[in-house]
Each structure stands twice: as structure tokens, then as C-alpha cells.
Amino acid sequence: MSVKHIFLALLTVEDLHGYDLKQRYDSLLLHESELNFGQVYSTLNRLERDGFIALLGNPESEKKVYTITPLGRGELTHWLVSPGKESMVLYDELSYKLAAMDILSQKEFFQILQAYKKQLVKEMQLLTKKKLTLPQGHLGAKLLLDRGILKLEADISWTEKCLELLEKEGDAVC
Amino acid sequence: MLSLNHIEKSYRGTGGKVEALKGVDLEVSKGEFLAIMGKSGCGKSTVLNILGCMDGYDSGTYLIEEKDTKTLDRKGKALLRRQKFGFVFQAFHLLPELTVFQNAALPLAYKKLPKSKWRAVVLPLLERLDLAHLENRRPCELSGGEQQRTAIARSLANDPEVLLADEPTGNLDSENSERVMELLAGLRLAGRKTLVLVTHDVKIASYADRVVEMRDGRIV
Amino acid sequence: MLKPIYRFFLIAGMAMGVITGVFFLCSFQRQLADQTAAEEAKRAMAQSAVLYRTPKETPENTLLALNSMSLSECERAMEAIPKGWQYAPIAQRFRDTPVIKAEGLVLSDVEVLYSTPSFFPLRGMEFPEEEEEPAAGFCAVSQSFLEAHGWEQGTVPTLEIDGVPKKITAVFTVAQAASQTEFSLLSSDTSLLLVLPYEEAPAASTEVFYILLQKPEELSQTEFRAELSSIEETLNQKYGEGEILFRAQTGSDFEAALSPKATDATTFLGIVFLAFLGELLAGINLMSLASAGILENRRHFGIKLAAGASYGDLFREFLAELLALCAKGTLLGMAASAILVYYANRAVDDFLFLFNGYTVAASACVMVLVCLISSYLPFRQILKEEPAALLQKEPNT
Numbered sequence: 001m002s003v004k005h006i007f008l009a010l011l012t013v014e015d016l017h018g019y020d021l022k023q024r025y026d027s028l029l030l031h032e033s034e035l036n037f038g039q040v041y042s043t044l045n046r047l048e049r050d051g052f053i054a055l056l057g058n059p060e061s062e063k064k065v066y067t068i069t070p071l072g073r074g075e076l077t078h079w080l081v082s083p084g085k086e087s088m089v090l091y092d093e094l095s096y097k098l099a100a101m102d103i104l105s106q107k108e109f110f111q112i113l114q115a116y117k118k119q120l121v122k123e124m125q126l127l128t129k130k131k132l133t134l135p136q137g138h139l140g141a142k143l144l145l146d147r148g149i150l151k152l153e154a155d156i157s158w159t160e161k162c163l164e165l166l167e168k169e170g171d172a173v174c
Numbered sequence: 175m176l177s178l179n180h181i182e183k184s185y186r187g188t189g190g191k192v193e194a195l196k197g198v199d200l201e202v203s204k205g206e207f208l209a210i211m212g213k214s215g216c217g218k219s220t221v222l223n224i225l226g227c228m229d230g231y232d233s234g235t236y237l238i239e240e241k242d243t244k245t246l247d248r249k250g251k252a253l254l255r256r257q258k259f260g261f262v263f264q265a266f267h268l269l270p271e272l273t274v275f276q277n278a279a280l281p282l283a284y285k286k287l288p289k290s291k292w293r294a295v296v297l298p299l300l301e302r303l304d305l306a307h308l309e310n311r312r313p314c315e316l317s318g319g320e321q322q323r324t325a326i327a328r329s330l331a332n333d334p335e336v337l338l339a340d341e342p343t344g345n346l347d348s349e350n351s352e353r354v355m356e357l358l359a360g361l362r363l364a365g366r367k368t369l370v371l372v373t374h375d376v377k378i379a380s381y382a383d384r385v386v387e388m389r390d391g392r393i394v
Numbered sequence: 395m396l397k398p399i400y401r402f403f404l405i406a407g408m409a410m411g412v413i414t415g416v417f418f419l420c421s422f423q424r425q426l427a428d429q430t431a432a433e434e435a436k437r438a439m440a441q442s443a444v445l446y447r448t449p450k451e452t453p454e455n456t457l458l459a460l461n462s463m464s465l466s467e468c469e470r471a472m473e474a475i476p477k478g479w480q481y482a483p484i485a486q487r488f489r490d491t492p493v494i495k496a497e498g499l500v501l502s503d504v505e506v507l508y509s510t511p512s513f514f515p516l517r518g519m520e521f522p523e524e525e526e527e528p529a530a531g532f533c534a535v536s537q538s539f540l541e542a543h544g545w546e547q548g549t550v551p552t553l554e555i556d557g558v559p560k561k562i563t564a565v566f567t568v569a570q571a572a573s574q575t576e577f578s579l580l581s582s583d584t585s586l587l588l589v590l591p592y593e594e595a596p597a598a599s600t601e602v603f604y605i606l607l608q609k610p611e612e613l614s615q616t617e618f619r620a621e622l623s624s625i626e627e628t629l630n631q632k633y634g635e636g637e638i639l640f641r642a643q644t645g646s647d648f649e650a651a652l653s654p655k656a657t658d659a660t661t662f663l664g665i666v667f668l669a670f671l672g673e674l675l676a677g678i679n680l681m682s683l684a685s686a687g688i689l690e691n692r693r694h695f696g697i698k699l700a701a702g703a704s705y706g707d708l709f710r711e712f713l714a715e716l717l718a719l720c721a722k723g724t725l726l727g728m729a730a731s732a733i734l735v736y737y738a739n740r741a742v743d744d745f746l747f748l749f750n751g752y753t754v755a756a757s758a759c760v761m762v763l764v765c766l767i768s769s770y771l772p773f774r775q776i777l778k779e780e781p782a783a784l785l786q787k788e789p790n791t
Contacts, residue, residue, distance in 0.1 A: 121379070125385065128380040149380070228700060228782040249704055255781075257702075267700070267785065268697075271395075280701040281702045284703045285702060
């Protein structure tokens with residue numbers, strides 16, 4: 001989870017206080033995963049240590065305002081541009097579940113997949129609702145939601161394919 | 175509010191008797207947004223047609239606010255369609271020889287509302303759907319999205335309690351689909367209406383409060 | 395709802411249908427009028443009789459042959475007539491027809507008949523006015539005689555007949571003077587008729603064609619016929635020259651002796667057949683266009699039903715559209731038929747088409763009825779189906 005890179009991006013806009021950084025981070029990620037202050041300060045320390053950000057003004061003053069350094073800007077660009085481990089398609093949570101399901105009987109597998117599909121649809125409903133209630137202008141958030149929706153759609157399609165196949169095989173066996 | 179109880183329907187197809195619905199049970203509560211999802215041929219459109227009194231059924235009961243629709247004759251059904259239901263179709267189904275305004279006002283003609291009162295009803299709808307500037311155009315001059323919005327205006331002309339939409343975004347691109355779905359969701363909330371939508375696209379179905387899946391003539 | 399090309403053919407077809415229908419109605423009305431006129435004439439004719447001479451055997455399919463009598467023969471025939479009966483001989487000069495002058499000019503093409511004063515009451519006309527000089531005798535002319543020469547009723551001129559001045563004392567219409575049959579037996583069918591006193595006819599060049607007889611009031615029809623038979627017998631016994639017989643028949647029997655006017659019947663039948671064809675084609679045209687229109691508009695009907703229309707609303711809309719088009723076609727057809735009937739009447743002499751208010755009203759009624767049927771029958775297909783089916787081009791999925 002690249003919390004530090006989000007901080008760097010936020011600091012390109014303006015110099016910020018730790019508290020502000022947390023607020024903005026949470027809001028950006030739609031409060032899906034809120035940071036605790038421990039995470040915030042450990043991240044900031046690491047960034048400072050690596051020279052990506054610098055403290056502004058008096059080190060002794062109460063308010064610690066940070067600013068981004070040229071090195072920081074470079075790091076941010078580098079991170080944005082390089083293809084990383086976006087999603088480990090074959091080895092995410094679902095893959096592990098599938099491996100587990102292999103052990104179960106076909107009938108149980110079928111029922112679990114049906115329940116799984118229902119869950120996926122419920123999640124998509126949630127995301128769609130969020131999209132509807134999103135105020136104007138939050139392009140980033142909208143795109144994020146769209147991505148989630150499309151990914152869910154893909155998973156649902158896959159689930160349907162599985163169910164079809166299982167049904168066919170079931171017919172063949174019976 | 176709408177209650178389908180073990181509805182069965184079959185029709186004579188090219189290969190013989192086809193069972194479209196094999197015992198469908200469905201309850202639609204007042205004010206809810208329900209999506210019926212399924213592949214083409216599963217019977218979801220048939221269910222919608224039965225709900226809207228656009229088609230009959232072979233056996234089972236269909237109650238509208240506790241009243242059995244079997245007691246209704248053709249005139250009674252027409253009255254229901256006029257008063258309670260508004261329809262939106264995948265193919266828009268606008269009358270090509272009428273303007274946007276006239277198409278939207280179509281239900282008012284059958285309600286026998288005098289023509290002088292039409293503008294007061296239709297114009298606000300057109301404005302809400304961003305169609306006011308197109309009121310004198312013909313459907314052939316409109317884009318898909320504009321045509322569907324005209325159809326939505328028509329479905330709301332009689333201020334029905336229930337909106338029935340059959341693949342409303344089926345002929346639209348993704349941008350227009352989103353726009354239409356936002357409109358439908360919004361209009362339905364604002365008017366406190368019941369909305370039943372039928373689709374094969376799960377993204378569209380996800381706009382609903384409740385999603386029900388149909389497969390092979392049955393609800394799963 | 396209907397495509398422009400359908401509308402065109404609907405209007406055109408309707409107009410054609412109306413034209414044929416109107417012609418039929420006009421000729422039918424004419425037939426009726428003629429029949430009633432004929433009935434009346436027949437009744438009148440039963441009150442009168444004709445005494446004439448004819449060959450014993452008339453070849454089939456020829457008109458009645460009339461053998462004329464000389465004046466003296468006529469005298470003898472008139473003796474056989476019972477006392478108190480009213481009668482009048484009708485005679486014409488077969489040579490040296492009288493020279494008729496008016497205002498110095500010689501008039502040609504005038505048919506001159508000679509008869510006695512009883513000719514007028516026998517023909518239901520008033521006795522001509524008494525002249526200051528009764529010796530001058532009467533001189534009756536036909537209305538068309540005056541009209542043809544441009545003399546108004548008031549300015550009746552003095553005619554000069556064979557140099558003798560004569561004032562016109564009576565005017566009659568040609569129809570009053572003689573029936574169609576009688577005209578066909580006389581030498582010509584001119585309408586310029588002059589009737590002069592019998593006594594003025596020169597014996598040598600005059601022939602009597604027939605003697606008109608009037609049924610006395612006190613006799614019944616059967617008695618009248620019986621008397622006529624006895625007159626016949628008496629004359630034939632006395633003067634029958636083998637091949638030529640005397641015949642005395644009532645006017646109606648006389649008319650019936652002639653073969654019926656076959657020409658009228660065939661014309662009428664021809665018109666009936668054409669009218670039937672025309673109406674049939676117009677009806678087929680209307681029905682098929684209505685059917686096509688309904689078939690093509692299935693989707694429209696489904697949409698309207700979804701918008702809250704009832705099947706009745708749909709039918710009324712379609713009927714209204716059809717009626718509007720048919721009304722246009724009917725008006726067009728009416729106008730066209732009025733013109734055509736006018737020219738047809740001018741062209742054809744003996745068969746007049748009667749175009750009046752009844753024709754228009756009847757055509758309008760038929761049009762509305764045909765419209766109703768043509769729109770309802772194909773519409774029944776729509777009535778059988780549910781709205782959802784109408785919206786789909788293929789069966790439900």
C-alpha cells in the first residue's frame with residue numbers, strides 16, 4: 001500500500017501539516033481505510049529520512065509543516081510511471097479460495113459460487129450507490145468506483161461461466 | 175403492492191410449445207427499486223409485460239394492491255396502464271411521425287386531457303430531462319440518448335406509481351447508459367415511485383435496491 | 395398512420411368506386427322514374443283505344459305494321475263505332491304536303507297531322523278556343539314548333555297554309571299529341587307538329603293511319619274490351635280483305651303489341667354489370683390498403699396501448715383516418731361523376747341518367763358503410779393479440 005506516494009502527491013499541491021495529510025488521504029480513498037496517526041507519522045519520518053520531504057520553518061515549533069523536495073518529486077514521477085504489481089491476477093484472495101474449493105464436492109462448490117455471486121452483486125450495488133451520491137467534480141473518486149465496478153463485473157461474469165460449466169458437467173454426470 | 179404468485183406462461187413457438195415462465199413468485203413493494211437480471215430468453219421481459227398488463231398468463235395469480243387482475247377485462251387493463259404504469263423500452267418505441275413534445279404527451283391524449291393543458295404537464299418533464307430545446311424535433315433527428323429520454327418523459331406524463339423499464343440502456347453506449355440510469359434512479363426517488371427494471375447487464379442491475387435473478391423461466 | 399402512397403390509392407380507388415356507383419344509381423333512378431311514368435301512361439292508355447288496319451300475319455321481330463285507310467274507308471270504319479263514343483281519326487298527306495309560310499318565309503321540316511276537334515279531349519288537352527271566324531277551323535302547334543322558330547308564347551304569328559291565313563289556336567307538347575309508339579308508326583319523329591282540321595285534308599292525297607277511341611265512362615274495362623272486339627268483328631266481316639284485318643285495341647295492348655325496347659334493358663344490364671365490377675374493385679382496393687396499413691402499424695398500436703389507449707381508441711383513430719381519406723375520394727368521385735353524367739346525357743339520347751340529391755345521399759351512406767367494414771374486418775387481427783405481442787416482430791423471448 002503506497003501511502004507514502006499519496007502523501008507525496010498531496011504535497012505537490014501545497015505544503016501540509018500531518019493532520020491535513022491524514023484528512024485528505026482518508027477523503028481521497030473515500031474513507032475505505034482510514035489511517036491512524038501512528039501510520040501517518042511513521043510514513044512521514046520515512047519520507048523525511050529518504051529526503052523526499054523536508055520540514056518547513058522552525059523544527060522546534062509545534063506545527064510540523066512539510067514540503068516536497070525535488071528528490072520527492074522525482075520519486076513520485078518514477079512510481080507513477082513504472083508498472084508495478086497492480087494486481088497479482090493469479091494469486092489474489094480469490095485464487096486462494098479457489099484452491100480451497102477444489103477440495104470441496106461439486107455440489108458444495110456450486111452453492112458457494114452462487115452465494116459468492118450474490119455477494120459480488122451486493123458489493124456492486126454498494127459501489128453504484130456511492131457513485132450516485134458522489135458530488136460533482138470528484139473525477140478521481142468516480143474513476144476509482146468505475147474500476148471497482150468493472151472488476152466486479154468481470155468476476156461476476158467469471159462466476160457465471162463457472163456455474164454454467166458446473167451445471168453442464170452435473171448434467172453429464174447425472 | 176404487486177404480487178405474482180406461481181405464474182406460468184407458455185406460447186407456441188416455431189418448434190412447438192415453449193414454456194416462458196415455469197412458476198414465478200415475485201413480490202414488489204411500494205416504492206422499491208427492483209432489478210430482474212438474467213440472460214436473454216430467461217423470461218424476464220415476459221414477467222415485466224405481465225406486471226404491466228401488456229401480456230396475459232396461463233395460470234397463477236397476479237394481484238395489484240390485493241386486487242386480482244383476472245377480474246379485469248381489456249378496458250380495465252387499459253385503464254390500469256393509463257393510470258398506474260409507465261413503460262420504457264429498449265428500442266425506445268417512439269412514434270416517428272410525432273415530435274418530441276407530442277410523443278411525450280401521448281398518454282395525455284388517451285387520458286382525454288384537453289390539449290390546452292398538455293404543455294403544463296409535458297414541458298417541466300422535458301426540462302428535467304434536458305429535452306426542452308428539442309421539443310419540436312422528430313425522433314429520427316435525435317441521438318439514442320435523447321430518444322430514450324423522450325421515452326422516459328412519455329412514461330412519466332401520467333405520473334404513474336410504477337415505472338417498468340425493459341433493458342432501457344440496451345441500445346445506448348456506456349456514457350448514455352449511465353446518464354439514463356442516473357435519471358431513472360433520481361426521478362424514481364423524487365416521485366416516490368416503484369421502479370422495476372429488467373436487464374442482462376449486472377452493472378445496470380446494480381443501481382437497484384434489490385436484485386433478483388432469473389434463469390430459464392424461474393427466479394433463482 | 396398510412397403511408398402517402400397508400401393514401402393516394404385509397405383516394406383514387408374511392409373516387410373510381412363512387413363514379414361507378416353514381417352511374418349505377420343514376421341509371422337505376424332513371425329506370426324507376428321511367429317505370430312510374432310508364433305505369434301512369436299505361437293507366438291512361440287503358441282508357442283509350444286505337445282502331446287500325448294491319449296484315450294478318452306479321453313476321454316475328456318486326457314492328458307492328460300499319461296499313462293506312464283512305465278517307466272513304468275511314469268513313470266506313472267510323473260507322474262501326476257505337477253511338478256516343480268519342481273518336482278522332484289521325485291522318486297525314488302522303489303527297490303534296492301543305493306549304494306552310496310564316497311571316498313570308500316557307501317553313502320546312504314540319505309534320506302535319508289532320509284530325510277532328512275531338513282529338514284534343516281524347517288526348518287530354520283543352521278544346522281550342524272558338525275563333526271569331528269558326529269557319530277558319532283550329533290550328534294547333536307543338537311547343538317545340540314555336541321554340542324552334544323563336545316565337546314566344548305571346549307573339550304567336552299568323553301562318554299561311556297553302557295560301558290560306560290561319561291563326562294558331564292551341565299549343566301542346568309533343569308528348570301530349572302522340573305516344574312514342576305512335577310516332578314510330580308515323581312517317582317521322584319530328585317534334586315540329588301541326589294539327590289541322592280533318593275537313594281541310596284533300597281526299598286524294600290523304601291517308602288515315604288510325605282512329606283514336608275513348609272509353610265511355612259508364613263502361614268497365616272488360617266491357618270496353620268486349621265492345622272493341624265486336625267492332626273488330628263487324629268491320630272484318632264487312633270489309634275484311636283477306637290479308638288485311640281491322641284491329642281495335644286498348645292503348646296499352648297496342649303498346650304491348652310492339653316488341654319491348656330491348657335496347658333499354660341491355661344498356662341497363664350493362665351498366666349494372668360495370669357498376670358491380672367497379673364497386674367490387676373499389677371495395678377490394680379499400681380493404682387491401684386498410685389491411686396493409688393495419689399490418690404495418692402493429693408496432694404503433696402496441697406503443698399506443700402501452701401509453702394507455704384502449705383497443706376501442708385505436709380502432710376509432712384508424713377509422714377516422716380512413717373516413718377522412720374516403721371522404722376526399724368520395725367528393726372527388728362526386729365531382730367527376732357530375733361532370734361525366736352531364737356529358738353522358740348529352741351524348742346518349744334515349745337513356746338519361748338521373749343525378750340528384752338521392753344519388754349523393756345514397757353514395758355517402760354506402761361509403762361510410764364500406765369504410766366501417768373495411769376497417770373493422772382487418773382490425774380484428776389486432777384485437778386478437780396482446781399489446782406485448784404487437785410490439786415485437788418475433789414471438790416472445
